[in-house]
Amino acid sequence: MITVCPIEDLPPGESIRVTDGVPAPVALFNVDGTVYAIDDTCTHQDASLADGWLEGCFVECPLHATSFDLRTGRPTCPPAKHPVRTHRVSQQDGHILLHVTVGESA
Numbered sequence: 205m206i207t208v209c210p211i212e213d214l215p216p217g218e219s220i221r222v223t224d225g226v227p228a229p230v231a232l233f234n235v236d237g238t239v240y241a242i243d244d245t246c247t248h249q250d251a252s253l254a255d256g257w258l259e260g261c262f263v264e265c266p267l268h269a270t271s272f273d274l275r276t277g278r279p280t281c282p283p284a285k286h287p288v289r290t291h292r293v294s295q296q297d298g299h300i301l302l303h304v305t306v307g308e309s310a
Contacts, residue, residue: 208300246272253266291304
């Protein structure tokens with residue numbers, strides 16, 4: 205479990221990229237007060253999803269038209285064919301906590 209940041213540092217509609225304390229970068233997104241976490245790298249090509257466009261529970265890769273569902277990690281259309289791994293997030297004492305998932309993608 206990793207303490208990422210105070211809750212107010214990730215306002216609704218924003219994202220943050222976590223690289224410290226994780227085996228691979230993770231992107232966190234605040235969707236109307238619910239924080240989701242997925243592997244940060246697009247499965248089609250090496251692009252940071254934290255730099256993508258957030259719309260509801262989907263983030264669009266900044267290099268392609270593929271969007272990923274933040275709840276499942278699954279891509280919505282080509283060119284990405286493989287899901288990104290999702291991670292559990294919780295909040296405690298005003299901070300966002302990341303529980304890194306180890307193993308296969310969703």
